[in-house]
Amino acid sequence: MKKYLIGIDIGGTSIKIGLFNLEGILLEKWAIPSNKTENGNHILTEIAQAIEKKYNLEEVNGIGFGVPGPVQNNKVIHCVNLGWKEVDVTSEFSKHLKKAYSLRIKVANDANLAAAGERFQGIAKGYDNVCMFTLGTGIGSGIIINGSIVEGYNGFAGELGHMVIDSTNQILCNCGKQGCLETVASATGIVSLAQIHLANSLEDSLLRFVKKLSAKKVIDFAKMGDILANRIADESMDYLAYAMALITYVIDPGIFVIGGGVSNAGDFLIQKIEQHYYKYVKPFILHTTFKIATLGNDAGIYGAAYMVKE
Amino acid sequence: MKKYLIGIDIGGTSIKIGLFNLEGILLEKWAIPSNKTENGNHILTEIAQAIEKKYNLEEVNGIGFGVPGPVQNNKVIHCVNLGWKEVDVTSEFSKHLKKAYSLRIKVANDANLAAAGERFQGIAKGYDNVCMFTLGTGIGSGIIINGSIVEGYNGFAGELGHMVIDSTNQILCNCGKQGCLETVASATGIVSLAQIHLANSLEDSLLRFVKKLSAKKVIDFAKMGDILANRIADESMDYLAYAMALITYVIDPGIFVIGGGVSNAGDFLIQKIEQHYYKYVKPFILHTTFKIATLGNDAGIYGAAYMVKE
Numbered sequence: 001m002k003k004y005l006i007g008i009d010i011g012g013t014s015i016k017i018g019l020f021n022l023e024g025i026l027l028e029k030w031a032i033p034s035n036k037t038e039n040g041n042h043i044l045t046e047i048a049q050a051i052e053k054k055y056n057l058e059e060v061n062g063i064g065f066g067v068p069g070p071v072q073n074n075k076v077i078h079c080v081n082l083g084w085k086e087v088d089v090t091s092e093f094s095k096h097l098k099k100a101y102s103l104r105i106k107v108a109n110d111a112n113l114a115a116a117g118e119r120f121q122g123i124a125k126g127y128d129n130v131c132m133f134t135l136g137t138g139i140g141s142g143i144i145i146n147g148s149i150v151e152g153y154n155g156f157a158g159e160l161g162h163m164v165i166d167s168t169n170q171i172l173c174n175c176g177k178q179g180c181l182e183t184v185a186s187a188t189g190i191v192s193l194a195q196i197h198l199a200n201s202l203e204d205s206l207l208r209f210v211k212k213l214s215a216k217k218v219i220d221f222a223k224m225g226d227i228l229a230n231r232i233a234d235e236s237m238d239y240l241a242y243a244m245a246l247i248t249y250v251i252d253p254g255i256f257v258i259g260g261g262v263s264n265a266g267d268f269l270i271q272k273i274e275q276h277y278y279k280y281v282k283p284f285i286l287h288t289t290f291k292i293a294t295l296g297n298d299a300g301i302y303g304a305a306y307m308v309k310e
Numbered sequence: 311m312k313k314y315l316i317g318i319d320i321g322g323t324s325i326k327i328g329l330f331n332l333e334g335i336l337l338e339k340w341a342i343p344s345n346k347t348e349n350g351n352h353i354l355t356e357i358a359q360a361i362e363k364k365y366n367l368e369e370v371n372g373i374g375f376g377v378p379g380p381v382q383n384n385k386v387i388h389c390v391n392l393g394w395k396e397v398d399v400t401s402e403f404s405k406h407l408k409k410a411y412s413l414r415i416k417v418a419n420d421a422n423l424a425a426a427g428e429r430f431q432g433i434a435k436g437y438d439n440v441c442m443f444t445l446g447t448g449i450g451s452g453i454i455i456n457g458s459i460v461e462g463y464n465g466f467a468g469e470l471g472h473m474v475i476d477s478t479n480q481i482l483c484n485c486g487k488q489g490c491l492e493t494v495a496s497a498t499g500i501v502s503l504a505q506i507h508l509a510n511s512l513e514d515s516l517l518r519f520v521k522k523l524s525a526k527k528v529i530d531f532a533k534m535g536d537i538l539a540n541r542i543a544d545e546s547m548d549y550l551a552y553a554m555a556l557i558t559y560v561i562d563p564g565i566f567v568i569g570g571g572v573s574n575a576g577d578f579l580i581q582k583i584e585q586h587y588y589k590y591v592k593p594f595i596l597h598t599t600f601k602i603a604t605l606g607n608d609a610g611i612y613g614a615a616y617m618v619k620e
Contacts, residue, residue, distance in 0.1 A: 129463055143560065145455050152562020153439055154596045163559045164552075164590065167477065176593045242474075249473045250453065250560045252462020280474065283486045286464045 002061040007305030008047060009066040009110060010034065012081035015047060018301035022061065022309070024121050029301065039083035048096035057097070062104030062308025065089055066113040066300045070155035074107055077155050104308040112149045112158055113303030114293075115142030118257050120306035122295040131253040132293065133160065133240070135262035138174070139182040145251060149307075161186070165243050169196055185240040187215035187262050194218050194232050203228050219265040233265075234272055241276030248281060248288065259293030266292055312371040317427075317614030318357060319376040319420060320344065322391035325357060328611035332371065332619070334431050339611065349393035358406035367407070372414030372618025375399050376423040376610045380465035384417055387465050414618040422459045422468055423613030424603075425452030428567050430616035432605040441563040442603065443470065443550070445572035448484070449492040455561060459617075471496070473553050479506055495550040497525035497572050504528050504542050513538050529575040543575075544582055551586030558591060558598065569603030576602055 002022070009016040012034060019028040032050050035042045051057070067089075069079035076087040089107040094100070108116070115132035118124040124132070128147055134140035139161030143150045150157040161182035162175055171183035171192050183189050191213050198207060205228035206221045207213065221229035244256055258269065270290045277288065295302055312332070319326040322344060329338040342360050345352045361367070377399075379389035386397040399417040404410070418426070425442035428434040434442070438457055444450035449471030453460045460467040471492035472485055481493035481502050493499050501523050508517060515538035516531045517523065531539035554566055568579065580600045587598065605612055 127463075129460075145460055146458060148456060150439075150455055150561055152558075153437075153564025153598070154562050156558065156562040156594065156596060157560065159559045159562075159594075162594070163556050246473050246556055247560055248462075248466065249469045250467065250557055251460055252464050252466040252469075254463025284466065284469075284472070286466060288463070 002059060004055070004060045005305040005308055006051060006055070006060055006063040007066075007301035007303070008063065009113070009300035009304060010043065010047075010082065011068060011110075012036070015043070016297070016301050017047075017051065018298065018305060019055065020302075020305040024302070024305065024309070026121075026298065026302070029298065034082065036083055039085075040079070043082060044089065044093045045096045048093060052097060057101045057103060060101070060103060062106065063093070064113070064304030064307040065093075065105075065107040066110035066304045067107060068110050071107055071109045071112075072151055072155035076107060106307045108149055108151070108303070108307060109142070109155070109158075110300050111140030112142035112151070113307070114140065114259060114295075114299035115144050115158075115257070115303065116149055116306045117295050117299035117302030117304075118259070118293050119144050119147070120309075121302050122257070122299060123291045123293055124255050124257050127253075127255045129251065129253040130255055130257060131160075131244070131247055131251070132257040132259060134260035134293075135186055135258060136260040137186060137188055139186045140260070143251065143253070145253075160243060160247065163243050163246065165239055165246070169193065181239060181243050185236050185243075187260075190215035190218050190232065190236050190262065193236055194229075197228060197232050201228070205229060215262055216264070219262070219268065223265075223268055233268075237269060237272035238276045241273045242280055244273070244277050245280030248286065252286070254287070255289045255291060257291050257293050259296070259299060263292050312369060314365070314370045315615040315618055316361060316365070316370055316373040317376075317611035317616075318373065319423070319610035319614060320353065320357075320392065321378060321420075322346070325353070326607070326611050327357075327361065328608065328615060329365065330612075330615040334612070334615065334619070336431075336608065336612070339608065344392065346393055349395075350389070351393075353392060354399065354403045355406045358403060362407060367411045367413060370411070370413060372416065373403070374423070374614030374617040375403075375415075375417040376420035376614045377417060378420050381417055381419045381422075382461055382465035386417060416617045418459055418461070418613070418617060419452070419465070419468075420610050421450030422452035422461070423617070424450065424569060424605075424609035425454050425468075425567065425613065426459055426616045427605050427609035427612030427614075428569070428603050429454050429457070430619075431612050432567070432609060433601045433603060434565050434567050437563075437565045439561065439563040440565055440567060441470075441554075441557055441561070442567040442569060444570035444603075445496055445550075445568060446570040447496060447498055449496045450570070453561065453563070455563075470553060470557065473556065475549055475553050475556070479503065491549060491553050495546050495553075497570075500525035500528050500542065500546050500572065503546055504539075507538060507542050511538070515539060517542075525572055526574070529572070529578065533575075533578055543578075547579060547582035548586045551583045552590055554583070554587050555590030558596065562596070564597070565599040565601065567601050567603050569606070569609060573602050
């Protein structure tokens with residue numbers, strides 16, 4: 001009798017494991033360290049041992065895996081952070097189990113799964129189409145259409161952080177291009193914009209008295225009424241809103257979900273995004289919802305469980 | 311016994327009707343005029359009469375309709391060209407039939423159906439994800455993901471012509487915005503770019519001896535080696551390629567199909583698009599195919615038939 005789903009989020013440092021019932025209620029979560037020795041060759045073995053020891057897999061409907069790299073047709077293309085090249089997770093993982101269970105085993109990109117998780121049990125519940133941004137050191141993003149994750153032909157769909165949208169600041173991205181969304185709308189991007197603004201003006205600002213700039217400080221000071229800090233936060237969210245408008249012309253998702261560290265700014269952020277977004281989609285009358293993610297770091301395990309639900 | 315599919319493309323001037331077998335082979339096509347009197351109230355009645363007279367609808371699996379306006383969940387939101395406001399095509403059309411047949415009746419936007427048509431029996435056959443541009447007076451476009459048309463939450467997905475991507479020329483679009491893709495990559499857009507280039511330089515060009523500029527003349531002269539004409543065609547396709555790169559970061563469709571009058575330029579166009587596209591997606595290694603559409607004006611009826619296939 002199948003009673004459970006297991007969602008596993010494989011990160012560069014730890015592997016999060018969640019046990020869910022079939023309705024998607026998280027019953028238990030725990031973690032094991034990511035063993036990256038020998039090109040991450042032990043990761044799937046150790047996960048298999050850990051969960052087989054703890055659960056009766058006869059009762060499990062499926063196990064979903066999230067990985068920090070591109071995935072296509074249930075195969076990992078590569079995961080630099082884990083040392084993985086091409087990995088067929090379903091067959092590799094099955095080999096390391098003691099017996100052959102009747103199990104659905106699926107794998108997807110972790111940022112895509114965060115979007116799926118928010119759609120499953122988070123703020124995007126009930127939406128068939130979802131676009132999610134995780135604004136942290138970089139930008140993670142995922143797209144759900146008709147309830148399914150969009151991977152794309154090259155496993156490259158939802159790489160929204162690399163949309164080139166800023167021709168003014170021309171900040172160099174880790175990818176080698178200039179002006180990627182990530183260079184102006186991630187936490188790192190907000191700091192870069194702050195540095196540019198501080199260098200280009202003599203305007204008073206609390207930011208000038210800060211030892212180490214951070215996105216949090218820019219947003220906190222902006223909320224407190226610091227004019228320069230507010231202009232920086234505003235410019236950053238203007239770029240994000242412009243990208244969201246472009247995405248709307250492509251897939252019109254109906255809801256944009258914002259997660260990651262920067263999203264702690266809450267309504268302050270949402271208001272700025274909305275204001276700029278409607279400027280960019282004018283004159284078209286569109287109903288689009290902007291929400292802060294609610295599952296935090298658990299979005300990945302929720303999404304992984306969602307994948308193997310049916 | 312179900313043997314046939316019917317695909318109907320309702321345009322502002324004529325209504326194209328195609329009879330297909332279940333494999334999608336076009337058996338017969340014909341047209342009736344679009345009666346736009348009384349806010350297009352007679353259109354569905356006249357289609358019902360015409361096809362019921364000609365075919366035994368007991369043998370038809372389904373009837374698909376394409377309309378020149380946004381559609382959501384099988385309901386037309388509006389079609390300015392036909393005089394329609396909200397129309398529930400399935401129930402309206404069924405009312406006008408003499409009896410209740412067991413028929414699938416579906417409706418979608420015509421540009422979306424062109425993409426579906428090319429995927430069904432045209433150049434995009436075998437691709438699960440497709441992005442199609444129809445470059446004519448304006449830009450029509452449609453997106454298929456996992457074999458299904460993407461309509462979007464507001465019926466607004468695939469409005470790619472209104473992606474704002476040109477901040478240099480700032481040409482005014484019919485939508486009221488400046489710099490939409492349509493202002494620089496449609497046939498009209500190519501003419502606008504030509505006018506700007508001719509006004510801003512004294513450079514020799516065959517285009518200076520033309521009475522009435524057209525996209526065709528720009529492309530023909532470019533092919534003949536006219537340097538200014540070539541620069542204009544190149545700039546136009548550079549904008550299109552930039553939009554395609556942005557779209558790739560969203561859905562990574564794997565194939566872009568180009569139809570419409572401008573696509574008669576064939577390989578000349580494709581080469582320019584490819585060259586600029588790979589510049590924009592660098593350093594990512596992506597396999598993307600660029601093809602000229604093959605179904606021409608019949609793409610809509612193919613797509614409409616495809617919708618009601620299963």
